[in-house]
Amino acid sequence: METRGFDREAPYHRLSDADLWSAFLRNCAHLTDIAAAAARDLSPDTEITWTGRTVTAPFFAEHMREELILHRWDLTGDDRTAVRALDEPWMTEHSVISVGRPLLARGRAELRLAPDERLEARLRTPGTDDIVLTADADTAGIRLAAPDGPATIESDAATRLLLLWGRRPADPSRWRSAAGPETLRRVRTLLSGY
Known part of the structure; x- marks a missing residue:
């Protein structure tokens, strides 16, 4: 399996705030469905080619979760929800390891x-x-x-x-x-x- 490159972001730069928010919610729901299907249907060692390297399906799901938490902070800053999510030990472990x-x-x-x-x-x-x-x-x-x-x-x-x-x-x-x-x-x- 292979994912798209970073050029996938270009169309989103042209959207209005309302359209961008709708696309974000729609794509988060789609990502959730894909991660659930991968956990259910794929072996944990199934490899995915992603942005120039190979990762496993569970890594990809965890990384997307981390990206969403980190980019939520980019949008909201240091609110209680962001700090609590960033405090999670798995976030540090994933980032380091x-x-x-x-x-x-x-x-x-x-x-x-x-x-x-x-x-x-x-x-x-x-x-x-x-x-x-x-x-x-x-x-x-x-x-x-x-x-x-x-x-x-x-x-x-x-x-x-x-x-x-x-x-x-x-x-x-x-x-x-x-x-x-x-x-x-x-x-x-x-x-x-x-």
Whole structure:
């Protein structure tokens, strides 16, 4: 199976707000039906070619769920529903384990690190594993690890997820750092998203 490319978005840019909202609701219902049919009718290891890579049907459904939650935040900001959804541990796990390295590719390229330069950062939410980010001239890595040493950025779980996707909450007091402006600039560049 193969999905459409990103050119699928072009027709939606021309719609009025009312027509865009109707299309959104219609397509969400269609996506729900497709995900339910895939869960019911396909083996969990059925592969789908999607935006240049191969994923399984359950991954695709979970990723679409994450995209909807994240883009809801893009529209509504830090309301209680968005923060509660972004706080969910599965969101962080999916972002780190399933999407992590592709999520860092653009930012790593923008860093333009010299061959002998390396960036390592820890994003910490108290009571959970750290998200450890690494980048050098050729590669970027992301993983979960037990808290160790100082955090580069400490925040609540929802804010940490937003930072992973190149976003920031409206309230800057939700995250803190003693890493200094240059380190923060480099981490924010790495986390510039797709």
